[in-house]
Amino acid sequence: MLMLxxxxxxxxxxxxxxxxxxxxxxxxxxxxxEYLASLEASLRxxxxxPYQVTxxxxxxxxxxxxxxxxxxxxxxxxxxxxxWLVYQEPERRFLCFWGKDREKLGAFGVFGxxxxxxxx
Numbered sequence: 001m002l003m004l005x006x007x008x009x010x011x012x013x014x015x016x017x018x019x020x021x022x023x024x025x026x027x028x029x030x031x032x033x034e035y036l037a038s039l040e041a042s043l044r045x046x047x048x049x050p051y052q053v054t055x056x057x058x059x060x061x062x063x064x065x066x067x068x069x070x071x072x073x074x075x076x077x078x079x080x081x082x083x084w085l086v087y088q089e090p091e092r093r094f095l096c097f098w099g100k101d102r103e104k105l106g107a108f109g110v111f112g113x114x115x116x117x118x119x120x
Contacts, residue, residue, distance in 0.1 A: 004089060009050045009076040012087060013043075013114055016094065021115040036115060043085065043118045046077045053086060055097040055105035062109050064091075071095065071107050077118070085117055096120050 004012065017040065024039070026032050054072040061067045073095065077085040084097040084105065096117040099105040110120040 003052055004050050004074045004076070004087065006050055009074060009087065010047070012089075013047075013076060016114050019113070021113045023112040023116040024119055025116075039115045039119050042079075043077055043114060046079050046085075048075065048078050050074045050076055053084060053097065053102065053105065055084075055086075055099070055107040058106040058108045060109045062107070062111060065107075071097075083118075083120075085114060 021036060021039075024036065026035055051074070052072060053075040054070050057065045057067050057069045057071060059067055062071075065071055071086075071088070073086040073088040075084050075086050075097075082098055082100045084099075086095045086097050087093070088095065093111055094114050094117050095107060096110040097105040097107050110117055
């Protein structure tokens with residue numbers, strides 16, 4: 001599996017952010033533009049040098065992967081609270097993995113725009 005370089009990962013992220021974030025849930029009474037700007041700022045603050053990462057699919061699973069299956073991709077952002085933004089290049093898909101231990105991550109069915117994944 002090929003891994004994205006930092007500049008390639010940033011280009012993919014920027015293109016996806018320009019594509020929109022219609023899948024991000026925004027609570028009633030929350031200023032949409034402020035919330036999305038804060039999500040993007042947090043995501044950019046936690047960008048990392050891209051590396052390969054794998055997670056076990058957990059409930060509820062994905063339409064494209066069953067519980068127990070392993071998914072892998074390129075991690076492009078990681079948060080110390082234990083969530084990881086992962087990009088699968090062949091599928092052009094962003095996912096969120098969770099866990100504190102890089103070797104024992106779970107994938108709990110969250111995929112979509114980078115901001116949706118980051119907000120989950």
